[in-house]
Amino acid sequence: MHAASRVRPLRATLERVAVFIVLAALWEWAVDIFAIKPYLLPALSSVLRSLWHNRMMLLEQALVTGGEIVLGYAAAVIGGVLMALAIFTWPLAYRMFYPVLVVFQGLPKIALAPLMIVWVGYGTSSKVLMAFLFAFFPVMITTLGGLAGTPEHLVEHFRAIRASPWTMFRRLRLPAALPSIMDGCKTAMPLAVIGAIVGEFVGSQRGLGYLILESNAQARTDLLFAALVAISLLAGLLYWAIELLARRVWWRAL
Amino acid sequence: MKCILQLIGTAVCAWALGLPATASAQEKITYNMAWLPQGSSIGTIVAAQRGWFKEAGLDVDIVRGYGGGRTANELDQGQFEIGYVDPISLVLNRNNGGKIRLVGAINTQWPGGICYVLKQGQKRSLDDMRGLQLGGGSASPVHNVVPAWLEMNGKPRDFIRLVRLDPAVVDISLIEGKVDLAECWLASNWPLLRKQAKAAGVALDWIRYSDLGLNAYGSGFAAREEYISKKPEVVRNFLLASYRGFDFARSNPDQAADIAVQMFPTLDRAVVLEQIREINDLITDPQVASKGLGYLREDRMGSTLSFLDKAFDLHGKIKLPDIYTNDLLTK
Amino acid sequence: MAGIVGSADPLEAAVRVLRVSKTFVDANEVRALDTVSFHVGRGEFVSIIGPSGCGKSTLLRIVAGLIMPDPGGTAEVFGRLQTAPSNDIGVVFQTHNLLPWLTAEANIRLAAEVQRIDAGEIRERVEAILPVLKLESFRKSYPHQLSGGMRQRAALGQALVCQPQLLLLDEPFAALDALTRDQLNVELLRLWQAIRKTVILVTHSIAEAVFLADRVLVMSDRPGRVIEDLRVDLPRPRDPSGTKSRPDFSRYVVHLGTLMGLA
Numbered sequence: 001m002h003a004a005s006r007v008r009p010l011r012a013t014l015e016r017v018a019v020f021i022v023l024a025a026l027w028e029w030a031v032d033i034f035a036i037k038p039y040l041l042p043a044l045s046s047v048l049r050s051l052w053h054n055r056m057m058l059l060e061q062a063l064v065t066g067g068e069i070v071l072g073y074a075a076a077v078i079g080g081v082l083m084a085l086a087i088f089t090w091p092l093a094y095r096m097f098y099p100v101l102v103v104f105q106g107l108p109k110i111a112l113a114p115l116m117i118v119w120v121g122y123g124t125s126s127k128v129l130m131a132f133l134f135a136f137f138p139v140m141i142t143t144l145g146g147l148a149g150t151p152e153h154l155v156e157h158f159r160a161i162r163a164s165p166w167t168m169f170r171r172l173r174l175p176a177a178l179p180s181i182m183d184g185c186k187t188a189m190p191l192a193v194i195g196a197i198v199g200e201f202v203g204s205q206r207g208l209g210y211l212i213l214e215s216n217a218q219a220r221t222d223l224l225f226a227a228l229v230a231i232s233l234l235a236g237l238l239y240w241a242i243e244l245l246a247r248r249v250w251w252r253a254l
Numbered sequence: 255m256k257c258i259l260q261l262i263g264t265a266v267c268a269w270a271l272g273l274p275a276t277a278s279a280q281e282k283i284t285y286n287m288a289w290l291p292q293g294s295s296i297g298t299i300v301a302a303q304r305g306w307f308k309e310a311g312l313d314v315d316i317v318r319g320y321g322g323g324r325t326a327n328e329l330d331q332g333q334f335e336i337g338y339v340d341p342i343s344l345v346l347n348r349n350n351g352g353k354i355r356l357v358g359a360i361n362t363q364w365p366g367g368i369c370y371v372l373k374q375g376q377k378r379s380l381d382d383m384r385g386l387q388l389g390g391g392s393a394s395p396v397h398n399v400v401p402a403w404l405e406m407n408g409k410p411r412d413f414i415r416l417v418r419l420d421p422a423v424v425d426i427s428l429i430e431g432k433v434d435l436a437e438c439w440l441a442s443n444w445p446l447l448r449k450q451a452k453a454a455g456v457a458l459d460w461i462r463y464s465d466l467g468l469n470a471y472g473s474g475f476a477a478r479e480e481y482i483s484k485k486p487e488v489v490r491n492f493l494l495a496s497y498r499g500f501d502f503a504r505s506n507p508d509q510a511a512d513i514a515v516q517m518f519p520t521l522d523r524a525v526v527l528e529q530i531r532e533i534n535d536l537i538t539d540p541q542v543a544s545k546g547l548g549y550l551r552e553d554r555m556g557s558t559l560s561f562l563d564k565a566f567d568l569h570g571k572i573k574l575p576d577i578y579t580n581d582l583l584t585k
Numbered sequence: 586m587a588g589i590v591g592s593a594d595p596l597e598a599a600v601r602v603l604r605v606s607k608t609f610v611d612a613n614e615v616r617a618l619d620t621v622s623f624h625v626g627r628g629e630f631v632s633i634i635g636p637s638g639c640g641k642s643t644l645l646r647i648v649a650g651l652i653m654p655d656p657g658g659t660a661e662v663f664g665r666l667q668t669a670p671s672n673d674i675g676v677v678f679q680t681h682n683l684l685p686w687l688t689a690e691a692n693i694r695l696a697a698e699v700q701r702i703d704a705g706e707i708r709e710r711v712e713a714i715l716p717v718l719k720l721e722s723f724r725k726s727y728p729h730q731l732s733g734g735m736r737q738r739a740a741l742g743q744a745l746v747c748q749p750q751l752l753l754l755d756e757p758f759a760a761l762d763a764l765t766r767d768q769l770n771v772e773l774l775r776l777w778q779a780i781r782k783t784v785i786l787v788t789h790s791i792a793e794a795v796f797l798a799d800r801v802l803v804m805s806d807r808p809g810r811v812i813e814d815l816r817v818d819l820p821r822p823r824d825p826s827g828t829k830s831r832p833d834f835s836r837y838v839v840h841l842g843t844l845m846g847l848a
Contacts, residue, residue, distance in 0.1 A: 038453055039453055157676075161695070
């Protein structure tokens, strides 16, 4: 009985890590067996070595890119929620803004990136702006959906207890919409990462995206992959943070 | 009482005398390398690391650029003070009403060429390249230079087919055989290509444009006319220190490579060293050695301009004296 | 004058419904109620039964002030014309209105907080309500952790916290199994005996209506009209086994059943 309960958590951890281990092994083995040229795909061991060797620089650039992502993301969440609130509350706002937003969302923002850089500059603000543009729409749409999806019988209940419109919003619509909002936040985070990296690709002096450009320009593929690993870790960490936050929001069982 | 007054007087005098020194140490300059860090800017890099700019009262910030065209335009708009600009971008910018000028030579010969993978050790001549694909970066001058250069050599303008690639994949595309030919540049991607070729187990060779008729300058230092007239001493001091750096790199390439890697840790030292060796070669023009580093020859500037005039149909709109000056070089 | 029935003294009436009609205009015009009139006396327990779609819920909502009747009809509660929901009416619906993100206790507090009742006062009321509803040990549980019966109890608590003078219940036990339903019937009666407020309960179940109420109002098929106002003279306190085995209980049930069959 005791042995079983001790094994379970260990086994769960192993199961989580198993896929990664298998992929890592395959990577290392394939590079060797197929004699893949290092500038096409460096061996995992050389990437790890480069990761360790350049850890301070990678950390420094990760902080730069991380800062851009977090700022742009925060702006997108705040902006998206507020815009959804405005559209939900005022039909005029809905008629004016919603079509524009849908059209804009359809535009490939990657194509707009160089323009953004020219308008806003090569500094941090253009990356924050890109991250914001990528992350804004999912948050707005899910917030809107969450607000509109408030169950009618609860709305009636609040009317029955004579709640003011503000109380109905604060104590019913907003909490009821939270699961949807969190969904949007979760979707938006990886998009914010992409936005910041795209911004760095198009014009930057610092950051992990810039590091990728530089290492590619120097044909230092091991460093390039190390930077890719760093970006993956950064994105994973940020997403996990949002996950944790989302768990604190009540689940959905309306 | 008298002692205190004397003390105050001395203090004020000392402060006043100290002022000009602090004022000149404030002169901020931004130098744009036109691309990511590489060996072609080694002169400015060494001067910065060695403190020669500070000695001359300059606070120099070295930044990356986004290709010749953007660098020329942004220099003209005043986004920075000195740039590493190629004659094509400079002339095109002037053609659009810009007012920038070459103030010092670095590449005394056009450093570009066409690279290819050696198949069974067979070298190619221009005639062998009929109908082949040449990969160049989307914003590269190659797309305008090559047709004009082909014409100059009696070939039709589409003798070689030009393909626009993302700059990041140009080198790999050549090595992997996705394109037959690729643009390559001394002191820039040529050492890089050789490094990748070695890793791939292939050998490369190339034809330089200058081997077949092109007699033109490559990139050099450039500045806005308005800045030149307002702060000639600043430009002069910048050039002085930078060429001192280039001179240092000629005599001590290994040390220079170390200095470069110190400033830009992502650089591959072996590649930078090769780039430095190549720029050492390019910056030296034996015909005007007595004039010192950076001197721009009238005859070669003239042939540069006439080549560009033909390549871009400028109809003589740009005049030779407008595009360069040697006045900012000492001596 | 068909339609106006009732044995309660109109002057003492807690609820007075006079010639209330309601037509909904949707894709098609639906006449839900047709000149419904009845009284409910103070402290009375009245059940309303009728076939599905006869407008019972609509009627209740009109009394609650959530819907307005068509012009020409009025609903009065404690002498006041009903145009909007009011404090002295508590409502329990069939789908419980518990907010999933609040505990049972917090849900019960909700209406009182919305009314800005003093916090200390609210605490006292909640402490009083929880034991009556047998929810003390579940006060910190969330709705999804409660059984169906407990949820309806909590819903009752929601309605009771504002100490309403009139309680309106719209098929509150319809979604529960028979056993829990019977249990809650008993508890409801016990509660009512204690607080002695006016109650109108809409239900599908004839047996439930007879067991609980002083009077049963029978409504016709759509458009709904009151077709019978039956006084239930069964002794109180009532208990499931005792009361339901009485012959007059069955007579009431059969009578109403026949009526509904014909309606």
